Amino acid sequence: MKFILYTSPNDHREIYITGNFNHWNPRDEAFRLQFTEGYYSIEIDSRHLPENIEYKYTRGGWENVELDREGKFTTNRKARKSSETTEDTVEQWRLNWGPFKKEFFPVAEVISENFYIPQLDRHRKIWALLPHDYYTTRKNYPVLYLQDAQNLFNEGSEYGNWEIDRKLSVLAEYGRGDLIVIAIDHGKESRIREYIFDNDHVAHGSEGKKYIRFITDTLKPYVDAHFRTKKEREHTGIGGSSLGGLISIYSGFLYPEVYSKLLIFSPSLWVEPNNNFPMLSFRKPFKTRVYLYGGGREGSKMVKRIQKFEKSLRKWEKKQLFDFEIRTSINPEGTHTEFYWSQEFPRAIEWLYYDNTENPAEVSPVLQSTELLHNQNTDKV
Numbered sequence: 001m002k003f004i005l006y007t008s009p010n011d012h013r014e015i016y017i018t019g020n021f022n023h024w025n026p027r028d029e030a031f032r033l034q035f036t037e038g039y040y041s042i043e044i045d046s047r048h049l050p051e052n053i054e055y056k057y058t059r060g061g062w063e064n065v066e067l068d069r070e071g072k073f074t075t076n077r078k079a080r081k082s083s084e085t086t087e088d089t090v091e092q093w094r095l096n097w098g099p100f101k102k103e104f105f106p107v108a109e110v111i112s113e114n115f116y117i118p119q120l121d122r123h124r125k126i127w128a129l130l131p132h133d134y135y136t137t138r139k140n141y142p143v144l145y146l147q148d149a150q151n152l153f154n155e156g157s158e159y160g161n162w163e164i165d166r167k168l169s170v171l172a173e174y175g176r177g178d179l180i181v182i183a184i185d186h187g188k189e190s191r192i193r194e195y196i197f198d199n200d201h202v203a204h205g206s207e208g209k210k211y212i213r214f215i216t217d218t219l220k221p222y223v224d225a226h227f228r229t230k231k232e233r234e235h236t237g238i239g240g241s242s243l244g245g246l247i248s249i250y251s252g253f254l255y256p257e258v259y260s261k262l263l264i265f266s267p268s269l270w271v272e273p274n275n276n277f278p279m280l281s282f283r284k285p286f287k288t289r290v291y292l293y294g295g296g297r298e299g300s301k302m303v304k305r306i307q308k309f310e311k312s313l314r315k316w317e318k319k320q321l322f323d324f325e326i327r328t329s330i331n332p333e334g335t336h337t338e339f340y341w342s343q344e345f346p347r348a349i350e351w352l353y354y355d356n357t358e359n360p361a362e363v364s365p366v367l368q369s370t371e372l373l374h375n376q377n378t379d380k381v
Contacts, residue, residue, distance in 0.1 A: 001085070003042050007090040015057055017033060033057075097166065102169075104132050105132055111128050119214045128227065141179060141235075144236075147239070148240055196208050197278075237259060239291075245264040245267035249264060256288060266295065288324055289325045289326075293341070296332035
């Protein structure tokens with residue numbers, strides 16, 4: 001069967017077709033279109049196609065998926081295998097998740113410039129990113145607590161930022177933006193101590209235990225009392241990157257009755273190379289979703305350590321300590337930077353909070369299938 005696509009040839013990114021015939025992989029080289037005589041095309045052996053075909057075109061990922069002429073999300077295209085040829089037109093394409101629509105941006109509020117941390121006897125700036133329609137509805141929302149707020153959405157960060165406000169606007173556009181994000185500024189010179197749980201070889205006077213207690217015992221009750229949240233564990237997550245990802249692992253393991261979703265990007269597992277994380281044993285394991293991400297260009301050990309950590313999760317699950325559901329995503333081109341964490345953020349949110357199907361394209365164009373391709377990593381904090 002032949003697929004013909006008409007679109008602007010001025011965009012030089014490669015074009016792929018993805019669908020229910022290749023597990024919705026948006027960058028499958030076996031399904032890359034060729035440009036000839038003013039159009040793109042690909043011929044697919046009909047033996048590899050289902051009778052009822054559903055598909056989309058991408059520029060190599062869901063962040064670069066096709067849009068309609070108004071820049072809106074398109075539903076899956078459909079065709080019958082009995083057709084010999086199908087012709088399509090794409091008017092616009094996403095570019096790194098853009099364009100971003102202001103009407104879907106979350107409402108960013110400062111909870112406090114100096115929120116008191118009694119466990120550490122210091123103060124911290126805390127943000128709340130509320131769904132764009134928070135003040136026009138009566139809904140209650142799930143919550144995600146994130147570390148390193150300075151690098152999440154504000155301009156002027158030394159290392160750039162995740163642009164989570166923009167990514168949340170994309171999710172909201174697709175009906176996946178009903179989420180409150182609580183962003184906690186890191187402690188600057190205290191950051192390493194606060195994000196190290198109990199390892200004085202790495203950080204003298206490590207304060208991770210107290211920091212975790214602050215989020216769980218002080219900040220979460222405050223947030224639940226002042227915002228319309230879904231307070232239960234199945235609606236509560238915690239996450240971060242690098243050392244922020246590491247302390248989030250500790251949080252989930254020590255308080256599984258509080259957190260059911262862990263967003264772990266490029267975690268500093270070099271601090272615990274043997275995965276000796278303290279865990280509490282419960283008679284009935286708590287079901288916990290863990291989204292692990294790492295980049296293949298972060299250094300020589302990142303991917304290996306993530307793979308080793310995932311194996312440890314599986315072992316602990318067999319011992320009935322936990323009931324894990326794990327998704328591991330490796331970007332072979334990824335470096336230890338906010339840019340790549342930004343790219344991964346909407347996929348992680350989609351899976352952690354909204355995915356109830358094995359077919360990502362039926363939910364939204366945000367999720368994509370991922371594979372472990374390389375094994376490289378960094379020990380950067």
